[in-house]
Amino acid sequence: MQNVDYMLELKGISQRYGNTVVVKEMSLSLPRGSIGCLLGPSGCGKTTALRCIAGFEQVQAGEIVLDGRSVAKPGLHVAAEQRRIGMVFQDYALFPHLNAAQNVGFGLTGSRADNARRVAEMLELVGLSDYAKLYPHELSGGQQQRIALARALAPRPKLLLMDEPFSNLDVALRERLCGDVRDILKHEGATAILVTHDQDEAFMIADVIGVMNEGRIQQWDKAYNLYHLPANRFVADFIGEGVFLPGTVLDDQRVEIEIGVIEGEFDAPCACGCAVDVLLRPDDIIHDDESPLKAIVREKAFRGAQILYTLQLPSGAEMLSLVPSHHNHAIGEPIGIRLASDHIITFRAADAASGACCDA
């Protein structure tokens, strides 16, 4: 196997407030130059994990290795200011009495000429060269966040940590800034970790995403795999949309559900005859007027180019289908559908007797 050069490694770190363990045996490895993301619902421990990495919290178990050097483990705590980690927060945290250029140059320790060059370079990188002399209150939220990013990157930190950096911005601006931030980080060759509860942000920016729940990383993976190969039900539920339908495994390539047989690669080896729940994404169900298989429209959500239909099967089970929006059907109308799934994601049936089916 190739030797990967990791900028950050968490090795089973745990962090507790009082008696409550907030981060539980968390491990991840982030290659140099990569953008990672901790994604999860509010309160799952993302910010606490980030604070441990930054050095604001002392870990109670495990080890943090930054650029090949241990910076935290029980009995060792390298101070935050010695870790060379940059931070960007939700509220920008710019110095109000310093102009944009002075904010960007704040943490620089080189010669005057070197600092001025670096400030100019960073302002250009974030597209705000013309705003150097303006004060934070004269800048929009998006511009302030770009200055905060330029300030954090200017001293060339080993690692950049971003805690919900876009949550104060409106949706359109957030989308644009997400793309820009990714370009800026890649241009700088920065290694970064973003914390967010918003999967669209995570998908737009990150190379690798850790889905967190109750203090644990459930899956540390690429966005594609989180969606198509979720490691467990939590990830399957949290990422994207979908429903679970009961099914029966026929063999190692086929599973039968109410609307037919899905053939494809199984995510997990599975014994025949097992009762499973099969994950169906809205793109696994195609609307087809010619299909003899019908389902009744129960709900519809207009999404511009597409409509997300909630469809009811004869058994009463519901599933989702994403359909081009010129196929505009009424609630209560039966429409033709067919299966278009070629991979099979199953989990142990929720109501299966213990040990009666595979451990998927």
Ligand code: ADP
């Ligand atoms: P997230 O960033 O995922 O929203 P946090 O890491 O902020 O989650 O918080 C995780 C849990 O730890 C929450 O239940 C929160 O109430 C608790 N918590 C966070 N900071 C402290 C603190 N300083 N003292 C006690 N509990 C805290």
